[in-house]
Amino acid sequence: MSIQAIAFDAYGTLFDVYSIGELAERLFPGQGPALAALWRDKQIEYSRLRTMCATYKPFWEVTQDALVFSCKKLGLDLTLDAQNALMGQYAKLKAFPENLGVLQALQQMGLKLAILSNGNPQMLDSAAEAAGMRDVFHHILSVDAVKKFKPAPEAYQLAPDVFGLSPRSILFVSSNGWDVCGATWFGYTTFWVNRAAAPLEELGVAPDATGPDMNALLQFVQQRNGAAK
DSSP states (O other): OOOOEEEEOOBTTTBOGGGGHHHHHHHSTTOHHHHHHHHHHHHHHHHHHHHHTTOOOOHHHHHHHHHHHHHHHHTOOOOHHHHHHHHHHHTTOOBOTTHHHHHHHHHHTTOEEEEEESSOHHHHHHHHHHTTOGGGOSEEEEGGGTTOOTTSHHHHTHHHHHHTSOGGGEEEEESOHHHHHHHHHHTOEEEEEOTTOOOOOSSSOOOSEEESSHHHHHHHHHHHHHHHO
């Protein structure tokens, strides 16, 4: 089956969540990488807990809560100015360098592209605009519409609904191993952008393809759609 549309995770896939470590290091010398890593882990943990317990709040607020906890855990004095600076940076995270060119190439192939993310709409619009990506996407889909974070099936259902396609004809792309597993269980064709050369999650499910960056994704799509003709 050829790929007719592609849905991209945002944080970690399109936008480098760990690039915020540079600012964190300036604010907290010697603790930047540790803060960036713990902040990300708590952000995802809180999103899962809130979905499991039906206590949804927007991802921006979840992200802020995770930052406050992480600073307390690391013994860092998070002033209001530092908190505002870090949250402001999160709204305009750096994109990985090859991403825009790959997205434009996929767009030129006639594929419909979307972001499908835990981020709330304002966060996603801001990040896409800052990265110069806004015009390549047909849709920016936020789980805020269903008030459940990935990997809830209701979150993954957003792309089939808006594209009017079966999950299998949509390629879901993420750099997060847990997200790729959830999307594969849901029924998507999946590609794992495994930048960190991490092991596959021990969940008894695997993506359709894996590569180290978005250039590998482009090659996969070209081969897949070429073979389907």
